[in-house]
Every structure is written in C-alpha cells, then in structure tokens.
Amino acid sequence: MITNYTVTGMTCGHCVNHVTEEVSALDGVQAVDVQLEGGTMAVTSDAEIDFDKITEAVAEAGDYTVAKA
Numbered sequence: 001m002i003t004n005y006t007v008t009g010m011t012c013g014h015c016v017n018h019v020t021e022e023v024s025a026l027d028g029v030q031a032v033d034v035q036l037e038g039g040t041m042a043v044t045s046d047a048e049i050d051f052d053k054i055t056e057a058v059a060e061a062g063d064y065t066v067a068k069a
Helices: 013-024 051-061
Strands: 002-008 030-033 038-047 067-068
Touching: 013 030, 013 038, 013 051, 051 067
Parallel strands: none
Antiparallel strands: 002 038, 002 067, 030 038
C-alpha cells in the first residue's frame, strides 16, 4: 500500500535524504519517495504505518513537520 504525506520545512536535497533515511528505517516500510518540490512523501509498506511513528521519524530527520495528504 502507498500512503501519501506532506512534509514541510525541507529546503534542499540533504533534507530529502535525511527524511528518506529516517522513514525508510521504520519496520514495514518498503520504499519512500520524498520530493523537495511540493514537499510530498509517498511511503510504500505492507500495512499502514502508525502516523506517530512517521511523525517521530520525520522529526528525527530535522526540523520538519508531516501531515497526511
């Protein structure tokens, strides 16, 4: 399944890499596609990932916020 999110606060490719790395490390995540332009993030997983875990991973990556798209 693919779940879409909006990530705010990213300003460069390093931001994208940090968010991708942290969210990819979550159990059950198969793929993460983060786009700087538009601040979109698509998470592919076997089952829905708890939104709190997504929020924690994005916060761990840096000063970013995430919302369900």
